[in-house]
Amino acid sequence: MIPELIVRLREIVGSEHTLLEDIDAYGHDETEDFWYPPEVVVRPRTAQEVACVLRLAADHRVPVTPQAGRTSLSGGALPVCGGIALSVERMNRILEIDGRNLFCVTEPGVVTQVLQEEVEKRGLFYGPDPASRGSCMIGGNVAHNAGGPRALKYGVTKDWVYGLQVALPSGELIRTGGKLLKNVAGYNLTQLFVGSEGTLGVITEATLKLIPKPRFAKTLLAPFRDVIAAATAVTRIFEARIIPCACEYMERAAVEAAEQRNGQKFPVGHGAAATLLIEVDGNDEEACEKDLEKIAGICMEEGAPDVFLATDADKRAAVWALRRSIGEAVKSISAYREEDTVVPRARLPELVQTIREVAAKHGIAAISYGHIGDGNIHVNLLRMGLDDEEWKRRLEPAVQELFERTIALGGQITGEHGVGFVQRRYLPLAYPKHHIELMRGLKRVFDPQGILNPGKVLPDEEGVAIPERHRPRGTTTT
């Protein structure tokens, strides 16, 4: 990178926040062991600084990879083309919690759980609840339209974002939306930026909806003989006009991985093929309890031999801690590839069957769990004892077939993890060429020089390919 550029970056964000050394950590997110250290890291403090960095990068056609909590599971935060890593970690202030209008305004570097806890102290509630909430940040949540278990009742991040400030490669800042529940003044740029994975602009501020915090939550755990029985129970819960705030599915191997890693057991369902974790919430405790009883009845009618009711806070926390640990537990078994399949809810048993068939056909171990109420299943394909070559040889056709069959079920290649770096080659399975060309057209409107998070979302143009780079074995970065 040309020295003049470094000088200018130092002028914009300060020397102490223009890092050239000890920046290995900025080369990875939580996607397998991918590793692409940037040439320089900048840590701006203000929106104006972000805009100046983008303008400078655009003038010099240097890639910029926006980074927040670097918890992406699709390689969204990897600087795959080198250049500048732009970390929003210092833009970490909650600017306002407005209890009268029920909105908050926050910088992008605020950790999601910090925001949740701050608003909850005031009796308020922010719905999205990604599993990585302890380390992911609002800017990344918005850029990737993060989901989580509560999406079933409360929607995903896009449903809570009502306004943004965004820095563009032109060096301009724009504001979209506001503290407005209704707003149809022009095209909905807010929703276009949500989920655009840092390829259209860098989010420098977000206005997020809040609601009054539900007073009570009640949780239930139910084991089933198979996923079909579990899915039938879920359908019947909705038919009983109950909308749970979470409805999680864990197959046996996922349960066992979590139990082993934590040295703790789930209170019911040992050896069950499919366990459901269901939660209801609301402001009327009796109404919540009535709903929970109805759900328990439905589960037992569908063959659950027993159910566990976690009606107090400690029991709920213990069950959720185990559930939340599944991702890491499964990934600690072996090298892996995680996919994030999603189908219409009622087709979930077919998806689970598809996953098993594809894994068996290609000789790969697979463990599945996820959000059964949303039809969103995380599939971990495990390398286990396979050597490099064999793993690669089996993996690619398996993933391709899994996605083709998921799409044939009315599904998509990613429900909440994003396309990022690792799924973009499969985007042509999801959309025809002219559809992807429209997306390229949108990209050019916002980022004509193509500097913003290059190598993400859109598949490579012909003749261009970014080589895979992995962390050297035996090294760790934190």
Place this chain on the structure above:
Amino acid sequence: MIPELIVRLREIVGSEHTLLEDIDAYGHDETEDFWYPPEVVVRPRTAQEVACVLRLAADHRVPVTPQAGRTSLSGGALPVCGGIALSVERMNRILEIDGRNLFCVTEPGVVTQVLQEEVEKRGLFYGPDPASRGSCMIGGNVAHNAGGPRALKYGVTKDWVYGLQVALPSGELIRTGGKLLKNVAGYNLTQLFVGSEGTLGVITEATLKLIPKPRFAKTLLAPFRDVIAAATAVTRIFEARIIPCACEYMERAAVEAAEQRNGQKFPVGHGAAATLLIEVDGNDEEACEKDLEKIAGICMEEGAPDVFLATDADKRAAVWALRRSIGEAVKSISAYREEDTVVPRARLPELVQTIREVAAKHGIAAISYGHIGDGNIHVNLLRMGLDDEEWKRRLEPAVQELFERTIALGGQITGEHGVGFVQRRYLPLAYPKHHIELMRGLKRVFDPQGILNPGKVLPDEEGVAIPERHRPRGTTTT
């Protein structure tokens, strides 16, 4: 229009659906008395026909104005540049009501109330509830991101649209989204089309979320001494953790206009400066009644001398019929201009005060009512005895000032009616030039020839202006 084009249109949609005569009705929507008859009306039956018409029009650079129920209040459905009016009225089938996945799939020409009633027969619920639901259509609702009173709890149309099929000027059809509660595969084109007012593509099919229909609804009417007391009550209702499904505000003149037109009186609040209509719903009747009692208590603490509880279906229907008639009642008083201001909820009393000040300053009568829970107030500026010249002279600076002051309150120029034809000249009050240029860039990606609903959303480019055309006095079209 060249005869060859008419021949081709007849080949595409059939002679009996290519109309050249008796098409005055297609020249207006519900925006004042604006009147722009198209040169030809086509009424395609299929998405493929729509796509072929668009391709033909693009090749010949002939304007196409998509039309659904023609209930727009912003001139969105007016063929202001002549050319082809493309009515989706024959695409009026509900294709699927999927109770297991809780989605429905519908063509764009289905009347909103018809869809509501069909899903309700199956115990399901579609949230958006625009006042014109008896004649507006889903295609127009999606294109304009229609709102309505239930938005407070259930959101606006965008929150229910999960998938679209859209015809483009390239002659291609694209599908976005699907029956998927989570989906982050690529840019969110679904949400970009929602609210784009037919300027980016023509919606040929929509996949809409459903929920189980809430079993019970309870309604309350409360009169207040002023809008500040009414707004304080609304804030306190949310602080009590109650989210009503509607919270409507009517000022005295609006109440009186509705009462006079209907020959019926609201059961309480005669002479009150501000009346609130508040509704709660849910599946637990006791919980609903508890909430309603709490709301009644709050209203009386804020000075409501009495409240009326409409707890049975007949009383609720009567109250709502009066509320729904306000729009027409107010507009029947005089020629008018309707504006659709929106601010953060807690600033609503300031907005109401602003409306009064602006109207008084410019010597114009004004009547306000709307969705106080959303901060969305409809302002009818009434011509009354003013002559043409004086009305025009006073109106424009009044509207300009109203919008400037609304934006200064953190608000926007339209909450749910759209920018359309009549508000687009004010868009530069809402956004700086480079922001509007981004919107123009998006428009060019989808519609490079500029044939789709020209003269809408985006302000005129310099040197181009579309003259105002009004229906000749004494004529009516239906």
